[in-house]
Amino acid sequence: MKKIYLSTLLTLLLISTCYIPTLFAQSVGMPDGAIARLGKGHLFDLQYSPDGTRLAVATSAGVWIYDAITHKELALLTKHTVSIDCIAFSPDGRTLASADEKGFIHLWDTETGKHKRALKNHIGIISIAYSADGSTLATGDRSGTILLRNMWNRGTIKKRIHKGPGYIHSLAFSPQDAILASGNGDGGTISLWDAETGELNATLNRHTSSVYSVAFSPDGKTLVSGSADKTVRLWDVETGELQRAFIKDIDRTRSVSFSPDGSLFAAGDDTGTVHLFHADTGERMHTLKGHTDGVLTTAFSTDLRTMASGSMDGSIRIWEVASGENRHTFAEHYGDFSCFAVSADGRTIVSVGRDRNVCLWDATSGELQKVINRKGVGHVSDIALSSDGKTVVFDGFGGVGLWDTETGTQKKTLKWFTGDLWSVAYSPDGKTIAGGNNTKTLYVWDADTGDQKHVINEHKANVIDVAFSPNSKTIVSGGQDRTVRLWDTETGEQKKVIRIPDGGAFDVAFSPDGKTFATVNYSDKIYLWDVKTGLQKNVLKGHEKHVTAVTFSPDGKMLATGNWRGLESETGIVNILDVRTGRLLQTFAGHVNRVHRVAFVSDGNALASMSDDDGILYLWDVAVE
Incomplete structure (x- = not known):
């Protein structure tokens, strides 16, 4: 293999990221108005470069490039407007191809990190592969179509194969x-x-069921x-005969890969x-455990010393092949932010992701301050922080947990x-916790003793917020x-019941003076209500449709809202409105799909927004002159 260099741009980025906080090492590729990014986005694929010096990771945020030895973040490649489902290095290592569900293939120069060109001809690409000589790029989609492109002629299509119906989950060229x-995905065939x-x-x-992954031996x-179908199978390519089936202790398998020497x-x-x-005997060498959710992708390093695995839990783990030891796990949320909350003084952000860890961040610098590992605890739907910042409470399937943020x-x-x-919500005085659930019930607990104070069943449908x-x-x-x-x-x-004209209340927020509260319900409206009388004070237009989140600024003069783009728009939008006049002050675009919170x-000059559709939390500059 030819040795490649992610030189000029990536070297400069590496030098700079060695001297700045973790968060700001991610500043490249951020949308306009964003001052920081927390999290790396949903993980979908990872690949080592042919010379083994770089690890590329496909996410909803872009393609992250890492030094494969030091695991230092080098660059983020951004052109896609939706999640990147698959990536592939050209055999000479000079080009990286990334493909998304909208049908775009972006080609990147690995020496400079620059975008070379975009290709598009079919929607919903979920698999990609280069031929061994680099002349052909194959892509497969959700409709059962495979396109073969001539990469020596600017990616022109030279053959269209329609396998359909069913997904083309995986593609692989033989070495020859x-x-x-x-x-x-048509019921279990390999073509x-x-x-x-x-x-x-x-x-x-x-x-007997969808084949998610295929790979040739060297x-x-x-x-x-x-x-x-919860099996892994080895096939003789020449005869098509099944050589061996692996069934014991194997679940649904989404990724298979051969080592570079073909021994494993x-x-x-x-x-x-x-x-x-x-590979020769079929004997199990190691069973590597550490991920808390399904493994999506695996790849061996070219020197066979390590292998990388990426999971639906949002983590990337680097394993030593010889010993089976977990040598490195990438920090921070790499999957989605399930939810987040802000401390009473605005200086700390606490978040939970699918990796099941609770992270505490400095809201000013964006630095990761602490990780609370929650092994064995299930999905988290919401999170809240006590006013003194010493206790974090989050709900999930099975209980409400109170955790000490110091220990x-x-x-x-x-x-x-x-x-x-x-x-779930923590009262400002720190004495009470409230939670709403999907059995029409509102629970209220004493925060000190953990005893239930009230179990209220007056709602006629799910309690959302x-x-x-x-x-x-x-x-x-x-x-x-x-x-x-x-x-x-x-x-x-019950003090008051207020009926919403056009739907439920999916997010609620009090004004700082406690006289007003706001509700949104996926319509285009933001309702403002008088707490004392229960009467409607005003109706503001926040977005064209689908307002999903709302909050007041610390001085009560501004409202921040988030929306769901539906099928018509590229991104989820965050708007800043004047509470008194309803005038639109600022707009921020960058999330993929729905803004959840x-x-x-800090002092109200920054806004945090989260989408668990893209797995990212952004901090936006909202200072209004």
Whole structure:
């Protein structure tokens, strides 16, 4: 293999990132108005460069480039407007191809990091592969179509293969470039195509469900496949005969890969396990455990010393092949931010992701301050921080956990009767916790003892969001029953019922003076209500449609809102409005799809917004002159 250099740009970026905080090493590629990025986005694919010096990771934020030895972040390649599903290095290492669900393929110069060109001809690309000589790039999509492109002629299409129906989950060229293998979603077939003519040579059909991944051995004689039928299979390429099937202790397998010397192959399954096998004997070498959710992608380094695995839990792990030890795990949320909250002084952001860890961030610098590992704890729907910042509370499927932010230990678990909690809030005075769930119930607990104070069943549908008034005396709950309800925190008595004209209340927020609260419900409106009378004070237009999140600025003069783009727009939008006049002050675009939460941080001159559709939390400069 030719040795390559991600030189000029990437070297400069490496030098600079060695001397700045973790967050600002991610500043490249941020949208206009963003001052920081927390998290790296949903992870979909990873690949080592042919010379083994770089690790490329495809995410919803772009393609991250890392030094494969030091694991230092070098660059972020951004051109895609949606998540990047798959990537591939050219055999000479000079080009990186990245493809997305909208059908765009972007080609990057790995020496400079510059964008070379974009190709587009089919929607929903989910698989990509270069031929061994680099002359052909194959892409597969959700409709069952494979395109073969002539990369020596600016990527022009030279053959279109329609396998359909069903996804083309995976593509692989044989080392001799004679065969293109596709792992199909049509019920368990593997197609072997003539790589030049596109004609079907053979069909391998011993799998009983979708084939998610295929890979050739370096000598081209063997093909390994992983399937939803919870098996991994080895095939003789020449005869098409099944050589061996691996069933024991293997779950649904989304990724298989051969080592560069062909002695080993890896299989990553939905239990979060990576299985390493000897290719010649079929004996299991290692069972690598550490991921807490399904493994999406695996890749061996070219020197065979390490292998990388990426998971739906958002983590990337680097394993030592010889010993099976986990040598490195990438820090910060690499998957989605499930939720976040801001401390009362606005200086700390606490977040939870699919990696199940709680992260505390400095809201001013964006630096990661602490990670609380929550092994064995399930999905988190919402999170809140006590006013003194010493306790974080989050809900999930199975309980409400209170954790000490200093020691990282769990203080107590609050239980409820049935259902799943969808929202949780900590009172400003630190005495009470409230939660709403999908059984139409509002729960209220004593924060010190953990005892239930009230169990309220007045809503006629799911309780989507809850919030406390600034003086902690009132709880507001928003439900899918088209009502917002105000409750006395101490007695649990219902103070008011407010009916929303055009839907439920999916996000609620009090003004800093406690006299007003705002609700949004996926329409284009923001409703402002008088807390004392329950009457509607004003209706503001926040977005063209689908307002999903709302919050007041610390001085009460501005409202921040987020939206869901639906199918018409490229990004989720964050707007800043004047509360009194409803005038639009600022607009920020950058999230992929729905903005789930917004909150002012620091002194109110910055705003945090999160989308668990792209797995990123942005900090925006909202200082208005």
